[in-house]
Amino acid sequence: MDLPLIDWNEIWRKQQPRTFDEERNRxxxxxxAKTFSRPENVSPYVDRFLNLLQPEPHWRVLDVGCAAGTLAVPLASRVCQVTGLDISPHMLAGLQETCRAQNIQNIRPVEASWNDDWQSLGIEPHEVVIASRSVIVPDLRQAIVKLNRFATSKVCISIPVGTGPFDPLLLRAIGRPCRCGADYICVVNLLYQMGLRASLNFITYEEESGYQDEAEAFRAHQRRLGELTADEEQALRQYLRTGYIRRDDRWQRAEPLRVSWAVLDWSPVPEAPDRLP
Ligand SMILES: C[S@@+](CC[C@H](N)C(=O)[O-])C[C@H]1O[C@@H](n2cnc3c(N)ncnc32)[C@H](O)[C@@H]1O
Structure with a gap:
């Protein structure tokens, strides 16, 4: 088999779980937004990502899919400026709330999507562009080209390994496809085909936040899974009854869930040669 001829972008596109309707996504x-990565449920992921990034004080960082500032907020005290770009106005409202509460002055929120023309929104190239757990795009190649165009010295992204933050047993229990395989490995290979030599690291941890009770666990999974059919809802309730236990006074998965993210960083080449025909 001729390896350079494999179309990793197409494999990526086919494996994406959601339709990419902007409105539905937003x-x-x-x-x-109310519960995502708020201070009370920050995971070990944040410190590990920042350790790999090694921020420098002179950097301006463009944080694509910044949410309510999971990384933008801790980065703000370690770099000179952060632009936080996100499709969700509610996430950005959370970010602004935190900036006000903590008197953070060097984060500029921008409501925008991967698809928008960032330049026309006043976004210029930054030393570093990050997209942490937010490469939510059908066209991976186009996203990589865009990241390269807006970074002058480094791009750093994280991508799920296997099902990432999703519980594979839960997905199976409710009858949704459990997409393992076309994950970060598509990105590694596509970057290679585009002539970009990325460093690869992994962040792996056990999800241990747990929930107050079964009802809270249900609501949290429901938010994450999006709309559920009646059958899926019933299967989710059943799964929570059998797959979860009370431990340390929290409602937790019987077998802690190991979550793994691949962190890839590379030096941008604006017009990276592509070996695909
Ligand atoms: C899983 S969160 C990751 C947030 C943060 N970077 C982190 O690591 O915790 C994904 C974020 O990407 C944003 N997002 C999703 N689709 C997007 C799009 N098409 N354009 C811009 N942001 C998007 C979401 O609103 C959300 O805040």
């Missing part, structure tokens, strides 16, 4: 993330 509404999905708006609904998750």
């Amino acid at each position: 509404s999905y993330w708006n609904k998750r």
Whole structure:
């Protein structure tokens, strides 16, 4: 088999779980904004990502899919400026709330999508562009080209390994496809085909936040899974009854869930040669 001829972008596109309707996507993330990565449920992921990034004080960082500032907020005290770009106005409202509460002056929120013309929104190239857990695009190649165009010295992204933050047993229980395989490996290969030599690291941890009770666990999974059919809802309730237990006074998965993210960083080449025909 001629390896350079494999179309990794197409494999990526076929494996994407959601339709890429901008409105639905925005509404999905708006609904998750109240609880997503708020201080009370920050995971070990943040410190590990920042350790790999090694921020420098002179950097201006463009944080694509910044949410309510999971990384933008801790980055703000370590770099000179952060531009936080996100499709969800509710996420950005959370970010602004935190900036006000903590008197953070060097984060500029921009409501925009991967698809928008960033330049026309006043976004210029930054030393570093990050897209952490936010490469939510059908066209991976186009996204990589865009990241390269807006970074002068480094691009750093994280991509799920296997099902990433999703519980594969839960997905199976409710009858949704459990997409393992076409994950970060598409990105590694596509970058290679585009002539970009990325460093690869992994962040792996056990999800241990847990929930107050079964009802809270149900609501959290419902938010993450998006709209559920009646059958899926019933299967989710059943799964939570059998797959979860009370531990340390929290409602937790019987077997802690290991979550793994691949972190890839590279030096941008604006017109990276592509070996695909
Ligand atoms: C899983 S969160 C990751 C947030 C943060 N970067 C982190 O690592 O915690 C994904 C974020 O990407 C944003 N997002 C999803 N689709 C997007 C799009 N098409 N354009 C811009 N942002 C998008 C969501 O609103 C959400 O805030």
